[in-house]
Amino acid sequence: MTPITLIARALKRERSKAGLSLSALAERAGLAKSTLSQLEAGQGNPSIETLWAIASALDVPFGFLFDTAPPELTLVRAGEGTPISSEGTDLKAVLLSNGPPGSRRDLYRFDLVAGMTRDAAAHPQGTMEHVLVASGRARVGPKDAPEELGPGDYFRFPGDVAHIYEAISAEAVLFLAMEFPR
Template sequence: MTLAIEIVAKGLQRERQKTGLSLAEVARRAGIAKSTLSQLESAQGNPSLETLWALCVALDIPFAQLMEPEVNRTQLIRLGEGVTVSSEIAHYKAMILSTCPPAARRDLYLLSVEPGEDRLSKPHPIGSVEHIVLMRGKAVVGLIDDPIELAVGDYICYPADQAHLFRALEPNTLALLVSEQN
């Protein structure tokens, strides 16, 4: 589990450009050196959770917004492979799976699924997205044309405004589903 500095660099550049602030001004507001911010925007270094948090405060954005890669299609994160940040002051790591777009609604569901017939879902309203974290068992999940096999701890995100499925491969499969609508 490592921090994907390229995602951080792109996020810092994108968010700083949205504000129209200079490197020097963002660094001043965050209480860090301008050279540190410049290195981070160049995908160099290994920022701490505290440094990233200070930058988010300076940019007036939610923490996870900085870490969110731009995703237009299905997104898969295997257990242990996601973008993580670590604290300098505690044995604490956070793996960001997804941020919530502005004005979106998210509903959470706990799915208990048994092998047998697939759960086929027709397209939901335009802009709908589903996020699933597999908690127990194995399953095939995602768009009907391109489903992906998940193991415990894997995360998948896909556009739910297209036909999709959930197929349990083991008894007592358990998953967390987050349904998002804009």
Template sequence: MALGVPFAALVEPPVSAVQVIRAGEGPTVHSEQSSYLATLLSASPPGARRDIYAVTLEPGTVRDSDPHLPGTVEHLVVGAGRVKAGPAGESVELGPGDYMACRGDVPHTYEALEPGTRCVLIMQHV
């Protein structure tokens, strides 16, 4: 802590800038009263603001997004179809039920790989 940084932060390997949780994976909470299953995809950090968007995409064009404010994180959950999304050079292919979190303060793209692709986009601003 001499530099104001925990020792583990100095020796641990860097964490990828893109986090993916595939459909059916992740920590889950089961209900004892009904057939209800909730999977935590991302807990909101203190002081963050989140905007939620319903997104529809069609193949044939790529949505290039300029960087948002510093510290912005984008969370994407695919409802239908397939999409390739993420920061330049780190984009990943996602299918129905998949979740991705990535930096939104760098150039990033969204590209539908199937007709009728639908997603929920949560933009987290700190």
């Protein structure tokens, strides 16, 4: 892949993540909209100064403009994935997807068993957790206000306070998306 192709892909990816139009990014970077349009089309020969202006306007490291995009398709079958251990509990957590460059989120599958409680410490200020129950029943959320959830229930809560995950059925499978602040 040529450098201009890498830049074109990264520019589209990062601009999309930032939710910016070509015009808005051009204004922030102090560049002509036509210059950005050409770069996204994989044309042109941008200077280092142009690329620094774009990276600064997108609030990403310069190197992100040369990163290859993560694979567009990812399949993690049940029983596969990157296991994450939890101290003091039998919690089985599997990292399904860590955020690609510029992203601030991770996706996990939790397998809980009855009688097991995962006490989680507060994460960085502004962290949000999104939980979806696939099967079983669980008590989830801030320690002072957990909710009982069943299959198909979704619960979003601040992850920057102490919180719990507890199976209240024989087994429970939860999907957790952690959204971190910028």
